[in-house]
Amino acid sequence: MDYTKREMPVCDVCQRPANQTCGGCKIVYYCSKAHQKHAWKEGHKFQCRPYKIEFSDAIGRHMVATRDIKQGEIILKEKPTVSGPRISCPASCLSCNKKLEPIEVDGKLDFYKCTSCKWPMCGLDCEMAEPHKEECKLMTDNNYKCDIKYDRADKMEAAYCVIAPMRVLLLKRSNPRQYESVMSLESHLEDRINTPLYKVLKANLVTFIVRVLRLPFDEETILKVASIFDTNSFDVRSHDGSKRLRAIFVIASMMNHNCRANTRHIYIGNDNNLVLIATVPIAKGEMITATYTQSLYGTLDRRRHIKVNKCFDCDCERCKDPTELGTYLGSIYCSICNGSLANNKSKTEAKMVSTNPLDESSPWRCEACGYCIQSRQMFWGNNALKQELNTLNKSGPKGFEEFIDKYTVTLHSTNHLVIQAKLALMQIYGNYAGYKLTELSDNLLKRKIDICHELLEVADNLEPGWTRFRGTILLELQGAMTMQTKREFEAEIITKAGAQDQLMESMTLLQEATRILRIEPHMKETLETKLQELSTLLDSTNL
Numbered sequence: 001m002d003y004t005k006r007e008m009p010v011c012d013v014c015q016r017p018a019n020q021t022c023g024g025c026k027i028v029y030y031c032s033k034a035h036q037k038h039a040w041k042e043g044h045k046f047q048c049r050p051y052k053i054e055f056s057d058a059i060g061r062h063m064v065a066t067r068d069i070k071q072g073e074i075i076l077k078e079k080p081t082v083s084g085p086r087i088s089c090p091a092s093c094l095s096c097n098k099k100l101e102p103i104e105v106d107g108k109l110d111f112y113k114c115t116s117c118k119w120p121m122c123g124l125d126c127e128m129a130e131p132h133k134e135e136c137k138l139m140t141d142n143n144y145k146c147d148i149k150y151d152r153a154d155k156m157e158a159a160y161c162v163i164a165p166m167r168v169l170l171l172k173r174s175n176p177r178q179y180e181s182v183m184s185l186e187s188h189l190e191d192r193i194n195t196p197l198y199k200v201l202k203a204n205l206v207t208f209i210v211r212v213l214r215l216p217f218d219e220e221t222i223l224k225v226a227s228i229f230d231t232n233s234f235d236v237r238s239h240d241g242s243k244r245l246r247a248i249f250v251i252a253s254m255m256n257h258n259c260r261a262n263t264r265h266i267y268i269g270n271d272n273n274l275v276l277i278a279t280v281p282i283a284k285g286e287m288i289t290a291t292y293t294q295s296l297y298g299t300l301d302r303r304r305h306i307k308v309n310k311c312f313d314c315d316c317e318r319c320k321d322p323t324e325l326g327t328y329l330g331s332i333y334c335s336i337c338n339g340s341l342a343n344n345k346s347k348t349e350a351k352m353v354s355t356n357p358l359d360e361s362s363p364w365r366c367e368a369c370g371y372c373i374q375s376r377q378m379f380w381g382n383n384a385l386k387q388e389l390n391t392l393n394k395s396g397p398k399g400f401e402e403f404i405d406k407y408t409v410t411l412h413s414t415n416h417l418v419i420q421a422k423l424a425l426m427q428i429y430g431n432y433a434g435y436k437l438t439e440l441s442d443n444l445l446k447r448k449i450d451i452c453h454e455l456l457e458v459a460d461n462l463e464p465g466w467t468r469f470r471g472t473i474l475l476e477l478q479g480a481m482t483m484q485t486k487r488e489f490e491a492e493i494i495t496k497a498g499a500q501d502q503l504m505e506s507m508t509l510l511q512e513a514t515r516i517l518r519i520e521p522h523m524k525e526t527l528e529t530k531l532q533e534l535s536t537l538l539d540s541t542n543l
Protein backbone atom coordinates (compact mmCIF):
# COMPACT_ATOMS: atom_id res chain seq x y z
CA MET A 1 0.00 0.00 0.00
CA ASP A 2 1.23 3.51 -0.84
CA TYR A 3 1.12 5.16 2.58
CA THR A 4 2.49 8.50 1.30
CA LYS A 5 -0.75 9.03 -0.67
CA ARG A 6 -2.85 8.37 2.41
CA GLU A 7 -1.20 11.00 4.56
CA MET A 8 -3.71 12.36 7.08
CA PRO A 9 -4.56 15.97 6.23
CA VAL A 10 -3.99 18.50 9.01
CA CYS A 11 -5.98 21.52 10.12
CA ASP A 12 -4.73 24.74 8.55
CA VAL A 13 -5.13 26.49 11.91
CA CYS A 14 -3.91 24.05 14.60
CA GLN A 15 -2.06 21.42 12.52
CA ARG A 16 -4.02 18.61 14.21
CA PRO A 17 -5.56 15.84 12.03
CA ALA A 18 -8.51 17.22 10.09
CA ASN A 19 -11.24 15.82 7.86
CA GLN A 20 -13.24 18.85 6.67
CA THR A 21 -12.13 20.69 3.55
CA CYS A 22 -12.92 24.30 2.75
CA GLY A 23 -16.05 24.19 0.54
CA GLY A 24 -14.71 27.01 -1.67
CA CYS A 25 -11.22 26.02 -2.77
CA LYS A 26 -11.27 22.40 -1.51
CA ILE A 27 -7.54 22.77 -0.93
CA VAL A 28 -7.20 23.48 2.80
CA TYR A 29 -8.48 21.30 5.67
CA TYR A 30 -9.93 22.15 9.08
CA CYS A 31 -10.55 20.09 12.21
CA SER A 32 -13.72 22.01 13.12
CA LYS A 33 -16.21 24.65 12.00
CA ALA A 34 -14.72 27.03 14.59
CA HIS A 35 -11.25 26.79 13.02
CA GLN A 36 -12.69 27.20 9.53
CA LYS A 37 -14.46 30.41 10.64
CA HIS A 38 -11.28 31.62 12.31
CA ALA A 39 -9.16 31.01 9.17
CA TRP A 40 -11.75 32.72 6.98
CA LYS A 41 -11.64 35.89 9.10
CA GLU A 42 -7.86 35.77 9.24
CA GLY A 43 -7.58 36.01 5.47
CA HIS A 44 -8.53 32.74 3.79
CA LYS A 45 -11.50 34.57 2.24
CA PHE A 46 -9.01 36.44 0.07
CA GLN A 47 -7.29 33.26 -1.13
CA CYS A 48 -10.26 30.93 -1.39
CA ARG A 49 -11.05 30.44 -5.06
CA PRO A 50 -11.04 27.54 -7.51
CA TYR A 51 -8.98 29.39 -10.15
CA LYS A 52 -5.71 31.23 -10.68
CA ILE A 53 -4.56 33.70 -13.30
CA GLU A 54 -1.74 32.50 -15.57
CA PHE A 55 0.11 34.20 -18.41
CA SER A 56 1.32 33.02 -21.80
CA ASP A 57 2.90 35.00 -24.65
CA ALA A 58 0.30 33.72 -27.11
CA ILE A 59 -2.91 34.51 -25.21
CA GLY A 60 -1.90 36.86 -22.39
CA ARG A 61 -3.42 36.43 -18.94
CA HIS A 62 -6.07 33.76 -18.58
CA MET A 63 -8.00 31.93 -15.88
CA VAL A 64 -7.12 28.32 -15.02
CA ALA A 65 -8.91 25.89 -12.67
CA THR A 66 -6.86 25.06 -9.54
CA ARG A 67 -9.06 22.05 -8.75
CA ASP A 68 -11.76 20.01 -10.45
CA ILE A 69 -14.88 22.16 -10.73
CA LYS A 70 -18.30 20.49 -10.86
CA GLN A 71 -20.94 21.22 -13.46
CA GLY A 72 -23.22 23.99 -12.16
CA GLU A 73 -20.73 25.15 -9.52
CA ILE A 74 -20.34 28.87 -8.92
CA ILE A 75 -16.75 29.77 -9.77
CA LEU A 76 -16.84 33.45 -8.95
CA LYS A 77 -19.12 36.22 -7.72
CA GLU A 78 -17.90 39.70 -8.50
CA LYS A 79 -19.15 43.29 -8.16
CA PRO A 80 -18.59 45.56 -11.16
CA THR A 81 -15.47 47.68 -10.70
CA VAL A 82 -17.01 50.34 -12.89
CA SER A 83 -20.07 50.52 -15.12
CA GLY A 84 -21.89 52.92 -17.36
CA PRO A 85 -24.16 53.27 -20.36
CA ARG A 86 -23.18 51.93 -23.77
CA ILE A 87 -21.45 54.24 -26.26
CA SER A 88 -24.78 55.01 -27.85
CA CYS A 89 -28.09 54.12 -26.24
CA PRO A 90 -31.66 55.32 -25.73
CA ALA A 91 -32.13 57.80 -22.85
CA SER A 92 -31.33 55.87 -19.67
CA CYS A 93 -30.93 56.77 -16.01
CA LEU A 94 -27.30 57.43 -15.01
CA SER A 95 -27.91 55.90 -11.57
CA CYS A 96 -30.03 52.77 -12.02
CA ASN A 97 -29.45 52.35 -15.78
CA LYS A 98 -33.15 51.87 -16.54
CA LYS A 99 -34.35 52.90 -19.98
CA LEU A 100 -36.45 56.04 -19.53
CA GLU A 101 -39.98 56.74 -20.67
CA PRO A 102 -40.89 60.35 -21.38
CA ILE A 103 -43.21 62.29 -19.11
CA GLU A 104 -45.22 65.43 -19.75
CA VAL A 105 -43.24 68.55 -18.89
CA ASP A 106 -44.81 71.97 -19.56
CA GLY A 107 -47.30 70.40 -21.96
CA LYS A 108 -44.60 68.59 -23.96
CA LEU A 109 -43.08 65.12 -23.76
CA ASP A 110 -39.62 65.11 -22.20
CA PHE A 111 -37.59 63.17 -19.63
CA TYR A 112 -37.21 63.93 -15.95
CA LYS A 113 -33.82 65.68 -15.72
CA CYS A 114 -31.25 65.91 -12.92
CA THR A 115 -31.81 69.35 -11.38
CA SER A 116 -28.08 70.13 -11.55
CA CYS A 117 -26.46 68.55 -14.62
CA LYS A 118 -29.67 67.96 -16.64
CA TRP A 119 -28.90 64.36 -17.62
CA PRO A 120 -32.15 62.38 -17.98
CA MET A 121 -32.82 60.38 -14.80
CA CYS A 122 -35.66 58.38 -13.21
CA GLY A 123 -36.42 60.97 -10.53
CA LEU A 124 -35.11 62.64 -7.42
CA ASP A 125 -34.02 59.39 -5.70
CA CYS A 126 -31.76 58.41 -8.59
CA GLU A 127 -30.52 61.99 -8.94
CA MET A 128 -29.37 61.98 -5.29
CA ALA A 129 -27.99 58.42 -5.39
CA GLU A 130 -24.30 57.75 -4.76
CA PRO A 131 -23.23 56.63 -8.26
CA HIS A 132 -24.25 59.98 -9.74
CA LYS A 133 -23.12 62.41 -7.00
CA GLU A 134 -19.46 62.91 -7.83
CA GLU A 135 -19.85 63.13 -11.60
CA CYS A 136 -22.84 65.46 -11.22
CA LYS A 137 -20.81 67.85 -9.05
CA LEU A 138 -17.91 67.80 -11.49
CA MET A 139 -20.13 68.57 -14.49
CA THR A 140 -22.09 71.22 -12.61
CA ASP A 141 -18.93 72.90 -11.27
CA ASN A 142 -17.76 73.15 -14.87
CA ASN A 143 -21.09 74.58 -16.05
CA TYR A 144 -21.85 71.54 -18.20
CA LYS A 145 -25.51 70.83 -18.83
CA CYS A 146 -26.64 67.84 -20.84
CA ASP A 147 -28.95 68.80 -23.71
CA ILE A 148 -30.67 65.47 -24.45
CA LYS A 149 -34.39 66.11 -25.10
CA TYR A 150 -37.17 63.69 -25.90
CA ASP A 151 -37.53 63.54 -29.63
CA ARG A 152 -38.89 60.09 -30.51
CA ALA A 153 -39.11 56.72 -28.81
CA ASP A 154 -35.84 54.77 -28.57
CA LYS A 155 -33.73 57.46 -30.23
CA MET A 156 -30.07 56.48 -29.79
CA GLU A 157 -28.04 59.16 -28.01
CA ALA A 158 -24.30 59.28 -28.73
CA ALA A 159 -23.75 61.72 -25.81
CA TYR A 160 -23.57 58.71 -23.46
CA CYS A 161 -20.13 57.76 -24.85
CA VAL A 162 -18.44 60.04 -22.28
CA ILE A 163 -19.96 58.60 -19.11
CA ALA A 164 -18.21 55.23 -18.62
CA PRO A 165 -14.69 56.55 -19.44
CA MET A 166 -15.28 59.58 -17.18
CA ARG A 167 -16.14 57.21 -14.32
CA VAL A 168 -12.88 55.29 -14.75
CA LEU A 169 -10.87 58.52 -14.77
CA LEU A 170 -12.65 59.71 -11.62
CA LEU A 171 -11.50 56.53 -9.86
CA LYS A 172 -7.93 57.82 -9.99
CA ARG A 173 -8.76 60.20 -7.16
CA SER A 174 -11.57 58.35 -5.37
CA ASN A 175 -10.16 54.82 -5.51
CA PRO A 176 -6.60 54.70 -6.91
CA ARG A 177 -6.30 50.93 -6.39
CA GLN A 178 -9.36 50.27 -8.55
CA TYR A 179 -8.14 52.80 -11.12
CA GLU A 180 -4.86 50.91 -11.41
CA SER A 181 -6.62 47.56 -11.71
CA VAL A 182 -8.74 48.86 -14.59
CA MET A 183 -5.78 50.54 -16.28
CA SER A 184 -3.82 47.28 -16.14
CA LEU A 185 -6.33 45.55 -18.42
CA GLU A 186 -5.58 44.92 -22.06
CA SER A 187 -6.70 47.80 -24.29
CA HIS A 188 -5.72 47.11 -27.96
CA LEU A 189 -5.71 50.89 -28.43
CA GLU A 190 -3.13 50.52 -31.22
CA ASP A 191 -5.62 48.40 -33.19
CA ARG A 192 -8.52 50.79 -32.64
CA ILE A 193 -6.94 54.24 -32.79
CA ASN A 194 -7.45 54.73 -36.54
CA THR A 195 -10.98 53.32 -36.72
CA PRO A 196 -13.86 55.74 -37.52
CA LEU A 197 -15.28 55.27 -33.99
CA TYR A 198 -12.03 56.32 -32.32
CA LYS A 199 -11.76 59.36 -34.61
CA VAL A 200 -15.18 60.40 -33.30
CA LEU A 201 -14.12 59.65 -29.70
CA LYS A 202 -10.99 61.78 -30.21
CA ALA A 203 -13.24 64.70 -31.07
CA ASN A 204 -16.04 64.12 -28.54
CA LEU A 205 -14.73 62.23 -25.55
CA VAL A 206 -11.28 63.83 -25.35
CA THR A 207 -12.76 67.32 -25.72
CA PHE A 208 -15.33 66.59 -23.00
CA ILE A 209 -12.74 65.31 -20.50
CA VAL A 210 -10.01 67.90 -21.19
CA ARG A 211 -11.88 71.05 -22.22
CA VAL A 212 -15.25 70.71 -20.51
CA LEU A 213 -14.34 68.88 -17.29
CA ARG A 214 -10.74 70.15 -17.22
CA LEU A 215 -9.47 66.82 -15.89
CA PRO A 216 -5.68 66.36 -16.06
CA PHE A 217 -5.49 63.42 -18.51
CA ASP A 218 -3.79 63.25 -21.90
CA GLU A 219 -5.46 62.09 -25.10
CA GLU A 220 -3.77 58.69 -25.05
CA THR A 221 -4.91 57.86 -21.51
CA ILE A 222 -8.48 58.90 -22.26
CA LEU A 223 -8.67 56.81 -25.43
CA LYS A 224 -6.96 53.92 -23.66
CA VAL A 225 -9.78 53.90 -21.11
CA ALA A 226 -12.36 53.80 -23.92
CA SER A 227 -10.43 50.94 -25.51
CA ILE A 228 -10.17 49.05 -22.20
CA PHE A 229 -13.95 49.24 -22.00
CA ASP A 230 -14.31 47.91 -25.55
CA THR A 231 -11.91 45.02 -24.90
CA ASN A 232 -13.06 43.97 -21.44
CA SER A 233 -16.55 45.15 -20.62
CA PHE A 234 -19.50 42.81 -20.22
CA ASP A 235 -22.86 43.62 -21.80
CA VAL A 236 -25.18 43.57 -18.77
CA ARG A 237 -28.89 43.22 -19.57
CA SER A 238 -31.85 42.72 -17.30
CA HIS A 239 -34.07 39.76 -18.22
CA ASP A 240 -37.05 42.04 -18.90
CA GLY A 241 -35.08 44.37 -21.20
CA SER A 242 -35.62 47.38 -18.91
CA LYS A 243 -31.91 48.06 -18.48
CA ARG A 244 -28.74 47.54 -20.44
CA LEU A 245 -25.26 48.77 -19.55
CA ARG A 246 -21.62 47.83 -19.83
CA ALA A 247 -19.51 46.94 -16.86
CA ILE A 248 -15.93 45.99 -16.12
CA PHE A 249 -15.34 43.06 -13.76
CA VAL A 250 -11.57 42.99 -13.32
CA ILE A 251 -11.36 39.33 -12.31
CA ALA A 252 -13.95 37.93 -14.72
CA SER A 253 -12.28 39.85 -17.54
CA MET A 254 -9.27 37.56 -17.10
CA MET A 255 -11.32 34.83 -18.78
CA ASN A 256 -10.17 34.22 -22.30
CA HIS A 257 -12.52 33.40 -25.12
CA ASN A 258 -13.49 30.04 -26.56
CA CYS A 259 -16.25 29.49 -29.14
CA ARG A 260 -17.32 26.47 -27.03
CA ALA A 261 -16.86 27.93 -23.56
CA ASN A 262 -17.11 26.06 -20.28
CA THR A 263 -18.92 28.78 -18.30
CA ARG A 264 -21.92 31.04 -18.45
CA HIS A 265 -22.59 34.10 -16.35
CA ILE A 266 -25.62 35.89 -15.01
CA TYR A 267 -26.08 39.25 -13.30
CA ILE A 268 -27.95 39.51 -10.04
CA GLY A 269 -29.30 42.30 -7.86
CA ASN A 270 -29.57 46.02 -8.41
CA ASP A 271 -25.76 46.20 -8.28
CA ASN A 272 -25.46 43.88 -11.30
CA ASN A 273 -23.13 41.45 -9.58
CA LEU A 274 -21.70 38.85 -11.93
CA VAL A 275 -22.08 35.18 -11.04
CA LEU A 276 -19.88 32.82 -13.06
CA ILE A 277 -21.15 29.24 -13.39
CA ALA A 278 -19.43 26.13 -14.77
CA THR A 279 -21.62 24.75 -17.57
CA VAL A 280 -19.60 21.52 -17.80
CA PRO A 281 -17.20 19.82 -15.37
CA ILE A 282 -13.86 21.65 -15.57
CA ALA A 283 -10.76 19.62 -14.72
CA LYS A 284 -7.92 21.01 -12.59
CA GLY A 285 -5.45 22.76 -14.92
CA GLU A 286 -8.05 23.44 -17.65
CA MET A 287 -8.61 26.97 -18.89
CA ILE A 288 -11.83 28.63 -17.69
CA THR A 289 -13.38 30.35 -20.69
CA ALA A 290 -16.27 32.56 -21.80
CA THR A 291 -17.72 33.26 -25.23
CA TYR A 292 -17.18 36.81 -26.47
CA THR A 293 -19.46 36.33 -29.46
CA GLN A 294 -22.66 34.52 -30.47
CA SER A 295 -22.18 30.78 -30.51
CA LEU A 296 -24.98 30.51 -33.07
CA TYR A 297 -23.02 32.50 -35.65
CA GLY A 298 -21.09 30.56 -38.30
CA THR A 299 -17.28 30.66 -38.19
CA LEU A 300 -16.97 33.49 -40.75
CA ASP A 301 -19.22 35.74 -38.66
CA ARG A 302 -17.82 34.73 -35.28
CA ARG A 303 -14.19 35.25 -36.25
CA ARG A 304 -14.94 38.58 -37.90
CA HIS A 305 -16.97 39.75 -34.90
CA ILE A 306 -14.14 38.81 -32.52
CA LYS A 307 -11.50 40.41 -34.74
CA VAL A 308 -13.39 43.71 -35.00
CA ASN A 309 -14.51 43.90 -31.38
CA LYS A 310 -11.78 42.12 -29.45
CA CYS A 311 -8.84 42.50 -31.88
CA PHE A 312 -7.60 38.90 -32.09
CA ASP A 313 -7.95 35.88 -34.34
CA CYS A 314 -9.71 32.98 -32.66
CA ASP A 315 -8.17 29.61 -33.45
CA CYS A 316 -10.15 27.39 -31.09
CA GLU A 317 -11.08 23.80 -31.99
CA ARG A 318 -14.43 24.88 -33.41
CA CYS A 319 -12.90 27.64 -35.55
CA LYS A 320 -10.28 25.23 -36.92
CA ASP A 321 -12.85 22.59 -37.85
CA PRO A 322 -14.43 23.18 -41.32
CA THR A 323 -17.53 21.26 -40.14
CA GLU A 324 -17.85 23.28 -36.88
CA LEU A 325 -17.87 20.16 -34.71
CA GLY A 326 -20.10 18.31 -37.13
CA THR A 327 -22.90 20.92 -37.13
CA TYR A 328 -21.91 22.54 -40.47
CA LEU A 329 -23.40 25.71 -38.96
CA GLY A 330 -21.76 28.06 -41.48
CA SER A 331 -22.12 25.72 -44.48
CA ILE A 332 -24.58 25.68 -47.36
CA TYR A 333 -25.63 22.90 -49.75
CA CYS A 334 -23.52 22.46 -52.88
CA SER A 335 -25.46 24.04 -55.75
CA ILE A 336 -24.03 21.49 -58.22
CA CYS A 337 -24.86 18.34 -56.23
CA ASN A 338 -28.10 19.65 -54.83
CA GLY A 339 -29.11 22.54 -57.05
CA SER A 340 -31.51 20.86 -59.43
CA LEU A 341 -34.18 19.81 -57.00
CA ALA A 342 -36.60 21.49 -59.37
CA ASN A 343 -35.61 18.84 -61.94
CA ASN A 344 -36.67 16.14 -59.48
CA LYS A 345 -33.15 15.11 -58.61
CA SER A 346 -33.14 13.56 -55.19
CA LYS A 347 -31.78 15.79 -52.44
CA THR A 348 -28.23 15.05 -51.28
CA GLU A 349 -26.53 16.19 -48.10
CA ALA A 350 -23.41 17.46 -49.96
CA LYS A 351 -22.20 20.66 -48.30
CA MET A 352 -19.67 23.38 -49.01
CA VAL A 353 -17.00 23.83 -46.33
CA SER A 354 -14.14 26.29 -46.06
CA THR A 355 -10.81 24.96 -47.34
CA ASN A 356 -9.15 26.84 -44.46
CA PRO A 357 -11.52 28.26 -41.82
CA LEU A 358 -8.66 30.22 -40.17
CA ASP A 359 -8.23 32.27 -43.35
CA GLU A 360 -11.47 34.00 -44.32
CA SER A 361 -10.27 34.55 -47.90
CA SER A 362 -9.97 30.79 -48.56
CA PRO A 363 -12.31 29.27 -51.12
CA TRP A 364 -15.15 26.94 -50.10
CA ARG A 365 -15.28 23.45 -51.57
CA CYS A 366 -18.04 20.83 -51.84
CA GLU A 367 -17.20 17.82 -49.68
CA ALA A 368 -18.72 15.49 -52.31
CA CYS A 369 -17.88 16.82 -55.80
CA GLY A 370 -15.00 19.24 -55.09
CA TYR A 371 -16.78 22.20 -56.74
CA CYS A 372 -15.31 25.48 -55.37
CA ILE A 373 -16.67 28.98 -54.79
CA GLN A 374 -14.82 32.12 -53.67
CA SER A 375 -15.07 33.25 -50.06
CA ARG A 376 -16.57 36.58 -51.12
CA GLN A 377 -19.52 34.71 -52.66
CA MET A 378 -20.09 33.08 -49.28
CA PHE A 379 -19.90 36.49 -47.56
CA TRP A 380 -22.31 38.18 -49.95
CA GLY A 381 -24.80 35.33 -49.89
CA ASN A 382 -24.60 35.08 -46.12
CA ASN A 383 -25.07 38.83 -45.64
CA ALA A 384 -27.99 39.05 -48.04
CA LEU A 385 -29.82 36.20 -46.27
CA LYS A 386 -28.99 37.60 -42.83
CA GLN A 387 -30.55 40.89 -43.87
CA GLU A 388 -33.63 39.10 -45.21
CA LEU A 389 -33.99 37.19 -41.92
CA ASN A 390 -33.59 40.37 -39.87
CA THR A 391 -36.34 42.19 -41.73
CA LEU A 392 -38.95 39.43 -41.31
CA ASN A 393 -42.11 40.18 -39.34
CA LYS A 394 -41.25 38.84 -35.89
CA SER A 395 -44.73 38.86 -34.44
CA GLY A 396 -45.77 35.57 -36.04
CA PRO A 397 -44.33 32.37 -37.53
CA LYS A 398 -45.26 32.95 -41.19
CA GLY A 399 -42.12 34.81 -42.29
CA PHE A 400 -39.77 32.37 -40.55
CA GLU A 401 -41.51 29.27 -41.93
CA GLU A 402 -41.47 30.77 -45.44
CA PHE A 403 -37.78 31.65 -45.09
CA ILE A 404 -36.87 28.06 -44.17
CA ASP A 405 -39.03 26.73 -47.00
CA LYS A 406 -37.74 29.19 -49.60
CA TYR A 407 -34.08 28.32 -49.00
CA THR A 408 -34.46 24.58 -48.53
CA VAL A 409 -32.27 23.99 -51.63
CA THR A 410 -29.47 26.19 -50.28
CA LEU A 411 -29.63 26.06 -46.48
CA HIS A 412 -29.45 22.70 -44.72
CA SER A 413 -31.31 22.04 -41.47
CA THR A 414 -28.53 23.21 -39.12
CA ASN A 415 -27.27 26.17 -41.14
CA HIS A 416 -26.99 29.12 -38.73
CA LEU A 417 -29.71 31.13 -40.49
CA VAL A 418 -32.10 28.19 -40.34
CA ILE A 419 -31.23 27.67 -36.67
CA GLN A 420 -31.96 31.32 -35.94
CA ALA A 421 -35.33 31.05 -37.72
CA LYS A 422 -36.09 27.87 -35.72
CA LEU A 423 -35.15 29.57 -32.48
CA ALA A 424 -37.69 32.30 -33.27
CA LEU A 425 -40.30 29.65 -34.12
CA MET A 426 -39.65 27.80 -30.85
CA GLN A 427 -40.47 31.03 -28.99
CA ILE A 428 -43.50 31.93 -31.10
CA TYR A 429 -45.19 28.52 -31.03
CA GLY A 430 -46.53 28.11 -27.53
CA ASN A 431 -45.97 31.65 -26.27
CA TYR A 432 -47.24 34.36 -28.62
CA ALA A 433 -50.85 35.55 -28.77
CA GLY A 434 -52.76 33.31 -31.15
CA TYR A 435 -50.07 30.63 -30.82
CA LYS A 436 -50.33 29.70 -27.13
CA LEU A 437 -49.91 25.98 -26.41
CA THR A 438 -53.68 25.51 -26.02
CA GLU A 439 -54.26 27.25 -29.37
CA LEU A 440 -51.75 25.28 -31.46
CA SER A 441 -53.03 22.66 -33.88
CA ASP A 442 -51.66 19.14 -33.34
CA ASN A 443 -49.37 19.67 -36.33
CA LEU A 444 -47.94 22.91 -35.00
CA LEU A 445 -47.48 21.34 -31.57
CA LYS A 446 -45.50 18.55 -33.22
CA ARG A 447 -43.56 21.17 -35.23
CA LYS A 448 -42.57 22.88 -31.97
CA ILE A 449 -41.44 19.57 -30.43
CA ASP A 450 -39.38 18.66 -33.53
CA ILE A 451 -37.73 22.10 -33.56
CA CYS A 452 -36.84 21.76 -29.86
CA HIS A 453 -35.19 18.38 -30.51
CA GLU A 454 -33.19 19.79 -33.43
CA LEU A 455 -32.07 22.77 -31.33
CA LEU A 456 -31.07 20.49 -28.46
CA GLU A 457 -28.74 18.62 -30.79
CA VAL A 458 -27.09 21.89 -31.84
CA ALA A 459 -26.85 22.96 -28.19
CA ASP A 460 -25.13 19.68 -27.26
CA ASN A 461 -22.44 20.35 -29.86
CA LEU A 462 -21.94 24.09 -29.60
CA GLU A 463 -23.04 25.09 -26.11
CA PRO A 464 -22.77 21.86 -24.16
CA GLY A 465 -23.85 21.39 -20.58
CA TRP A 466 -25.83 23.65 -18.31
CA THR A 467 -26.17 26.61 -20.63
CA ARG A 468 -29.09 29.02 -20.73
CA PHE A 469 -29.69 27.87 -24.31
CA ARG A 470 -30.16 24.24 -23.22
CA GLY A 471 -32.24 25.20 -20.18
CA THR A 472 -34.59 27.33 -22.28
CA ILE A 473 -35.07 24.64 -24.94
CA LEU A 474 -35.80 22.00 -22.28
CA LEU A 475 -38.40 24.24 -20.71
CA GLU A 476 -40.15 24.83 -24.04
CA LEU A 477 -39.93 21.16 -24.97
CA GLN A 478 -41.44 19.83 -21.75
CA GLY A 479 -44.37 22.27 -22.00
CA ALA A 480 -45.15 21.16 -25.55
CA MET A 481 -44.72 17.46 -24.70
CA THR A 482 -47.06 17.76 -21.72
CA MET A 483 -49.72 19.39 -23.90
CA GLN A 484 -49.30 16.68 -26.53
CA THR A 485 -49.70 13.95 -23.89
CA LYS A 486 -52.89 15.54 -22.55
CA ARG A 487 -54.38 15.67 -26.04
CA GLU A 488 -53.37 12.10 -26.89
CA PHE A 489 -54.90 10.83 -23.63
CA GLU A 490 -58.12 12.78 -24.18
CA ALA A 491 -58.37 11.42 -27.72
CA GLU A 492 -57.74 7.91 -26.31
CA ILE A 493 -54.66 7.47 -28.48
CA ILE A 494 -52.69 6.48 -25.39
CA THR A 495 -53.67 4.74 -22.16
CA LYS A 496 -53.42 6.30 -18.74
CA ALA A 497 -50.24 4.33 -18.06
CA GLY A 498 -48.80 5.50 -21.38
CA ALA A 499 -49.72 9.08 -20.55
CA GLN A 500 -48.03 8.81 -17.18
CA ASP A 501 -44.85 7.44 -18.77
CA GLN A 502 -44.81 10.37 -21.18
CA LEU A 503 -45.45 12.85 -18.36
CA MET A 504 -42.53 11.35 -16.46
CA GLU A 505 -40.39 12.13 -19.50
CA SER A 506 -41.62 15.73 -19.37
CA MET A 507 -40.83 15.80 -15.66
CA THR A 508 -37.25 14.63 -16.30
CA LEU A 509 -36.79 17.46 -18.81
CA LEU A 510 -38.35 20.00 -16.45
CA GLN A 511 -36.13 18.88 -13.58
CA GLU A 512 -33.03 19.30 -15.75
CA ALA A 513 -34.24 22.75 -16.91
CA THR A 514 -34.75 23.64 -13.25
CA ARG A 515 -31.23 22.53 -12.28
CA ILE A 516 -29.84 24.77 -15.03
CA LEU A 517 -32.05 27.84 -14.66
CA ARG A 518 -33.00 28.09 -10.99
CA ILE A 519 -29.90 30.17 -10.24
CA GLU A 520 -31.48 33.00 -12.26
CA PRO A 521 -33.59 34.88 -9.69
CA HIS A 522 -36.38 35.80 -12.11
CA MET A 523 -36.83 32.14 -13.13
CA LYS A 524 -37.36 30.73 -9.65
CA GLU A 525 -41.08 31.34 -9.42
CA THR A 526 -41.84 30.19 -12.99
CA LEU A 527 -39.91 26.96 -12.44
CA GLU A 528 -41.60 26.25 -9.12
CA THR A 529 -45.04 26.83 -10.65
CA LYS A 530 -44.28 24.55 -13.59
CA LEU A 531 -42.95 21.80 -11.30
CA GLN A 532 -46.04 22.09 -9.14
CA GLU A 533 -48.41 21.96 -12.13
CA LEU A 534 -46.71 18.94 -13.64
CA SER A 535 -46.60 17.06 -10.31
CA THR A 536 -50.31 17.72 -9.81
CA LEU A 537 -51.03 16.46 -13.32
CA LEU A 538 -48.98 13.32 -12.71
CA ASP A 539 -50.83 12.64 -9.45
CA SER A 540 -54.30 13.37 -10.76
CA THR A 541 -56.52 10.45 -11.59
CA ASN A 542 -58.05 12.00 -14.71
CA LEU A 543 -54.80 13.63 -15.90
Ligand SMILES: C[S@@+](CC[C@H](N)C(=O)[O-])C[C@H]1O[C@@H](n2cnc3c(N)ncnc32)[C@H](O)[C@@H]1O
Pocket: 058, 059, 060, 061, 062, 185, 186, 188, 231, 232, 253, 254, 255, 256, 257, 258, 310, 311, 312, 313, 314, 315
Ligand atom coordinates in the same frame (compact mmCIF):
# COMPACT_ATOMS: atom_id res chain seq x y z
C1 LIG B 1 -11.03 40.34 -21.73
S1 LIG B 1 -9.39 40.23 -22.21
C2 LIG B 1 -8.89 38.70 -21.53
C3 LIG B 1 -7.64 38.84 -20.69
C4 LIG B 1 -6.43 39.14 -21.50
N1 LIG B 1 -5.89 37.92 -22.05
C5 LIG B 1 -5.37 39.87 -20.68
O1 LIG B 1 -4.22 39.44 -20.68
O2 LIG B 1 -5.71 40.90 -20.09
C6 LIG B 1 -9.61 39.96 -23.91
C7 LIG B 1 -8.33 39.90 -24.69
O3 LIG B 1 -7.60 38.70 -24.38
C8 LIG B 1 -7.03 38.13 -25.55
N2 LIG B 1 -7.70 36.84 -25.80
C9 LIG B 1 -8.82 36.37 -25.22
N3 LIG B 1 -9.13 35.15 -25.66
C10 LIG B 1 -8.20 34.82 -26.56
C11 LIG B 1 -7.99 33.69 -27.39
N4 LIG B 1 -8.83 32.65 -27.36
N5 LIG B 1 -6.93 33.69 -28.21
C12 LIG B 1 -6.09 34.75 -28.25
N6 LIG B 1 -6.23 35.86 -27.49
C13 LIG B 1 -7.27 35.90 -26.66
C14 LIG B 1 -7.32 39.11 -26.67
O4 LIG B 1 -6.25 39.97 -26.81
C15 LIG B 1 -8.56 39.82 -26.18
O5 LIG B 1 -8.74 41.08 -26.75
